[in-house]
Amino acid sequence: DSGVTQTPKHLITATGQRVTLRCSPRSGDLSVYWYQQSLDQGLQFLIQYYNGEERAKGNILERFSAQQFPDLHSELNLSSLELGDSALYFCASSVGVFNEQFFGPGTRLTVL
Amino acid sequence: EDQVTQSPEALRLQEGESSSLNCSYTVSGLRGLFWYRQDPGKGPEFLFTLYSAGEEKEKERLKATLTKKESFLHITAPKPEDSATYLCAVQADSYQLIWGAGTKLIIKP
Numbered sequence: 001d002s003g004v005t006q007t008p009k010h011l012i013t014a015t016g017q018r019v020t021l022r023c024s025p026r027s028g029d030l031s032v033y034w035y036q037q038s039l040d041q042g043l044q045f046l047i048q049y050y051n052g053e054e055r056a057k058g059n060i061l062e063r064f065s066a067q068q069f070p071d072l073h074s075e076l077n078l079s080s081l082e083l084g085d086s087a088l089y090f091c092a093s094s095v096g097v098f099n100e101q102f103f104g105p106g107t108r109l110t111v112l
Numbered sequence: 113e114d115q116v117t118q119s120p121e122a123l124r125l126q127e128g129e130s131s132s133l134n135c136s137y138t139v140s141g142l143r144g145l146f147w148y149r150q151d152p153g154k155g156p157e158f159l160f161t162l163y164s165a166g167e168e169k170e171k172e173r174l175k176a177t178l179t180k181k182e183s184f185l186h187i188t189a190p191k192p193e194d195s196a197t198y199l200c201a202v203q204a205d206s207y208q209l210i211w212g213a214g215t216k217l218i219i220k221p
Contacts, residue, residue: 002155042213043156043199056208090155098143098203103155 003027004104006091012110018079021107025072025093031055032074033092033101034066043090049074050097081111114139116202118212125219128189133215135200136182143203145183147176150197150214159185159198190219 003026045058049068
């Protein structure tokens with residue numbers, strides 16, 4: 001157990017809908033990262049927050065947005081969902097911005 | 113352009129047959145190199161951090177080493193439970209980790 005929690009574990013929804021994924025980092029970690037992993041694909045970095053501020057942006061679609069709240073938990077919002085958005089979404093956290101990341105168990109999103 | 117390449121893509125070994133996985137990188141300003149293990153459908157599990165050439169880290173049957181151009185993950189006398197995808201990631205001067213595509217390791221009993 002890495003100490004990073006993600007909810008929900010599974011999410012099934014329809015095209016065009018909007019969902020919110022939630023992540024709680026390890027105690028003491030200030031950075032939160034979001035990744036997307038499609039079936040048998042590599043990890044695609046989406047976005048990073050450090051202590052509430054956006055620090056880095058990867059290949060995140062405009063339909064996706066994220067934020068980190070004062071209590072350091074983070075939410076990833078996915079809207080106008082398409083079939084191709086079906087994937088595992090991982091959250092990771094680290095102490096700072098140049099440290100090893102610890103991953104949560106992921107949220108499996110299925111878009112029908 | 114910063115780049116991380118892992119080889120081989122897949123590796124099948126017999127139980128007890130030692131081998132090495134490679135992670136070569138081209139980045140400006142290496143701040144750290146990380147190794148992870150990922151089981152299917154699970155989040156990557158952190159294994160090691162290496163910061164400078166010549167550094168080595170060990171954990172059970174795994175040993176990670178680092179040179180100026182590449183890192184090796186040596187696996188000694190592997191067991192079937194070592195089967196997983198092993199990921200390498202490099203931290204350069206940017207905040208973003210650069211990930212390799214991974215090596216899928218299969219250990220046959």
